[in-house]
Amino acid sequence: MSLHRLLVVEDDVEMAAMLAAYLQRQGFYVTRTGDRAGALAALKAGRVDLILLDVSLGADDGVALCAEIRQAQDVPIIMVSALSADHQRMAGYQVGADDYIAKPFNPDLLLARIRAVLRRAGRAPSLTHRRRDSVLRFAGWCYDARRDEVTAPGGWQVSLSGRETALLRVFLANPLIPLTREEIAAALDDDEAAGGRAIDMLVGRLRQKIDPALIRTERGTGYVLAAEVAHDPV
Amino acid sequence: MSLHRLLVVEDDVEMAAMLAAYLQRQGFYVTRTGDRAGALAALKAGRVDLILLDVSLGADDGVALCAEIRQAQDVPIIMVSALSADHQRMAGYQVGADDYIAKPFNPDLLLARIRAVLRRAGRAPSLTHRRRDSVLRFAGWCYDARRDEVTAPGGWQVSLSGRETALLRVFLANPLIPLTREEIAAALDDDEAAGGRAIDMLVGRLRQKIDPALIRTERGTGYVLAAEVAHDPV
């Protein structure tokens, strides 16, 4: 079974208890908290698969909290609220909520929607690298992940530095998806690189060694690998 | 910009037309169909980023169709229905829908939920139409989406900047449809541009590079691409 970990952020203790009991019976691992500080602490403490976030949290604002969480993490968030007006719902979606459920709600319907979001989130690609033990082909080029070797369409071998290889792998893991400098820096586990122009330099050097047209610039945004990638299992 | 491809499956022609027009103005590439056969054909023809699926399709059953599609593909599906009872919603989620929206609905809320699902699905804007309709012809001109190249009727090549290309694609996605500045800004994912006269400048620069007569001004309203667009499969 799933054993997903849910975080219920709800300041109404009775409501939170009922919700937690129900969800636990449905096979989820539930953490409860009632305010912003508790939610952030729980997120810091460990991985959370989905957040049920009440909009009205007493002193704290659920919408603002949603935005705050979303800035740092891509964790699925379902907002729960007694406020059901369209503009209030849209405010929730605006700050990155995956769904917005008005109180009172049918618990079974909530469950269905939790499952729908979890299913979808489970398949979302992340910025992490994929399997290393394969050969990737893109636009006539070839990257052997086991040997860290890059072969040009003509058969020539190109030697990349460690950092260039890491960058290439980031692109290969996210083909045709525009990546910001911040995302690239994060994928390289190098937060400092996000500040200066190190990423630009790196991209420039990689471009010089492989086909410059393969990495396109998204002005004001970042860079994209302009080719599809085929994974050859070996 | 977005340029996601949506498939609207709706047997009420008027409703479908309104929906398609609205979504096109929001910068989506919309395909319409009214029944199961049409939906399956569209899915077979090319990649679709999201399906808006009406539950009541005359002879066909939307819920069954959803299940059928889900068995074959992981494409995001939002069900749309006049049936808003909880058990009917749950039936939708049961067969793999990502969201379920009851009619009548606020178009802006629908838009927010489409965006939420697309974001979670992690789909890069579909490049299918680039491949399948990778060459668009309009009034003797030609736009190769794969290379972002524009060719004049005489055969000369015109080089457009990124933003000019984006604007041209917005027009090509909405031929003969008058677009307000706000709609263009929205399609360009640039809310700031709606305020000043950036859109006017952009249109002016695009006009200068291609035939000025191709983009007509709707005084007091916005601009129209004054040509039909043919999609050349490649």
Next chain:
DNA sequence: CGTGCTTCGTAACAGTTTGTAACGTGACGC
């Protein structure tokens, strides 16, 4: 420990892109 090489970052410069401001011009209502 010094030397030479490679790698990788910052600084600086130039070319391009794009928005704002300003001004003229043409269209529309009267």
Next chain:
DNA sequence: GCGTCACGTTACAAACTGTTACGAAGCACG
């Protein structure tokens, strides 16, 4: 005809990016 306002166009400034140059850090080797 005429005033007003939307729009086209020019000029300019700011931002972004590619590229070069250069220096620091790491590493192999004698």
